[in-house]
Amino acid sequence: MSTETAPTETILFVDDEDHLRLAAAQTLQLDGLEARCFADPAEALTHIARDFAGVLVTDIRMPGMDGQELMRRALEIDPEFPVILVTGHGDIELAVNSMRDGAYDFLEKPFAPARLISGVRRALDKRRLTMENRRLRRQVGARDVTESRLTGRSDVMVRLRERIRAIAATEADVLIEGATGTGKEVAARALARASARAKMPFVHINCAALPPEWIESELFGHEAGAFPGALRTRFGKFEFAKGGTIFLDEIESMPQAMQAKLLVAIQNRTITRLGSNDPVQLDIRIIAASKRNLEEEVREGRFRADLLYRLNVVRLYVPTLAERREDIPRLFVTLVGEAAARYKLATPEVPHHLLTAVAARDWPGNVRELRNMADRFVLGLDLDIAPEGRAEGQALANQIAAHEKALIAASLAAHGGSLKETYEALGLSRKTLYEKMQKHGLSRAQFMPEK
Numbered sequence: 001m002s003t004e005t006a007p008t009e010t011i012l013f014v015d016d017e018d019h020l021r022l023a024a025a026q027t028l029q030l031d032g033l034e035a036r037c038f039a040d041p042a043e044a045l046t047h048i049a050r051d052f053a054g055v056l057v058t059d060i061r062m063p064g065m066d067g068q069e070l071m072r073r074a075l076e077i078d079p080e081f082p083v084i085l086v087t088g089h090g091d092i093e094l095a096v097n098s099m100r101d102g103a104y105d106f107l108e109k110p111f112a113p114a115r116l117i118s119g120v121r122r123a124l125d126k127r128r129l130t131m132e133n134r135r136l137r138r139q140v141g142a143r144d145v146t147e148s149r150l151t152g153r154s155d156v157m158v159r160l161r162e163r164i165r166a167i168a169a170t171e172a173d174v175l176i177e178g179a180t181g182t183g184k185e186v187a188a189r190a191l192a193r194a195s196a197r198a199k200m201p202f203v204h205i206n207c208a209a210l211p212p213e214w215i216e217s218e219l220f221g222h223e224a225g226a227f228p229g230a231l232r233t234r235f236g237k238f239e240f241a242k243g244g245t246i247f248l249d250e251i252e253s254m255p256q257a258m259q260a261k262l263l264v265a266i267q268n269r270t271i272t273r274l275g276s277n278d279p280v281q282l283d284i285r286i287i288a289a290s291k292r293n294l295e296e297e298v299r300e301g302r303f304r305a306d307l308l309y310r311l312n313v314v315r316l317y318v319p320t321l322a323e324r325r326e327d328i329p330r331l332f333v334t335l336v337g338e339a340a341a342r343y344k345l346a347t348p349e350v351p352h353h354l355l356t357a358v359a360a361r362d363w364p365g366n367v368r369e370l371r372n373m374a375d376r377f378v379l380g381l382d383l384d385i386a387p388e389g390r391a392e393g394q395a396l397a398n399q400i401a402a403h404e405k406a407l408i409a410a411s412l413a414a415h416g417g418s419l420k421e422t423y424e425a426l427g428l429s430r431k432t433l434y435e436k437m438q439k440h441g442l443s444r445a446q447f448m449p450e451k
């Protein structure tokens with residue numbers, strides 16, 4: 001039996017104007033809601049934790065940390081936390097942008113007490129659902145995506161984790177796309193672990209690694225005597241995945257004849273062992289991954305359109321390191337720590353100039369290549385990482401901008417997100433650093449130490 005008691009649902013209300021705080025507190029309390037009001041956003045932030053049961057209502061325009069920054073910080077602590085932003089009259093564009101950035105709702109000033117209550121009640125309902133979902137997932141042993149190895153604070157990675165979390169709650173089959181070494185398998189495992197199938201098997205099949213003549217028997221199994229050498233009945237990987245998840249890696253390499261059989265298996269949720277006529281019903285979730293664009297493969301006649309159509313229900317894209325350059329310094333430091341643990345060596349400090357070079361370089365092999373580099377660094381091997389020339393024809397300005405972004409990201413990472421230390425180290429004014437961070441979509445929160 002569960003002994004968990006329901007946590008208190010508290011509304012955190014942030015506004016720098018005293019009379020608005022007072023009015024809101026009265027409105028909420030009269031409606032039987034528990035409200036705590038703050039003039040200082042930083043103070044409100046200290047109350048927000050993962051699994052905090054309440055919601056946040058904050059004014060956007062405040063001196064110091066504004067409402068959007070407060071929201072961003074809150075969503076970093078818990079990406080599903082409902083935030084209601086209070087905007088000035090006519091600030092529709094700001095409100096719409098904020099919704100895109102993850103706000104749950106917005107209230108336009110001046111708002112009627114009833115509007116505040118209904119907005120807050122809806123947000124609390126949503127929060128209750130999230131918490132209930134998390135409790136259920138914990139019961140089945142599921143772990144949250146934020147606990148997986150799918151690290152990275154760039155917008156693209158934050159969004160990827162959000163999508164994985166949302167998709168994990170469904171039973172949909174998923175197609176994961178991304179270049180080599182980006183972490184497609186890590187994403188697939190995170191998805192399975194965050195789903196209700198967490199405690200059931202996760203079966204990984206690399207379609208490119210199987211000889212074409214074995215693939216059917218590997219996937220679907222065979223009966224004794226199905227072919228010369230088949231001495232006894234053997235289960236295939238699909239049957240091992242029963243009740244769980246099957247991960248079809250490098251699906252683009254699946255031979256055409258097998259693609260047709262796979263389509264039938266996915267459509268009917270049944271497999272037939274080689275040499276048998278009896279289909280076996282299976283409850284499995286299918287996650288497929290491809291390094292190549294499957295539409296292109298279909299056009300080239302290498303991949304069946306009907307199979308792509310069937311797999312195409314939910315699509316996830318895992319970005320390359322080039323698309324999330326700002327994650328590289330922190331990721332490298334993490335990988336160095338992991339490598340040191342693996343080799344049972346002390347974790348070496350990563351010198352600043354190395355972080356800068358690592359962040360500025362191209363990584364065509366993505367995280368896998370970066371991981372190899374971390375291994376070499378820990379083992380004291382030659383690193384050979386002078387920044388390489390970029391693809392020819394790329395405008396010089398783009399190269400400069402990319403290097404500038406990488407340099408700033410590396411410096412922010414080296415200084416734990418401290419703006420002062422960063423602008424001093426880079427010899428910039430505070431204003432220039434701030435402008436450049438805005439231009440490159442960098443925020444100091446991305447580089448602050450994990451709590």
Ligand SMILES: Nc1ncnc2c1ncn2[C@@H]1O[C@H](COP(=O)(O)OP(=O)(O)OP(=O)(O)O)[C@@H](O)[C@H]1O
Nearest residue numbers: 149150151179180181182183184185186291367368
């Ligand atoms: N965000 C991450 N943080 C730490 N390590 C990661 C991350 N993403 C990937 N890795 C590591 O990088 C390596 C490559 O990841 P993975 O095998 O998932 O990539 P992939 O896209 O499936 O590669 P391939 O296309 O070659 O099959 C693995 O060692 C994995 O543990």
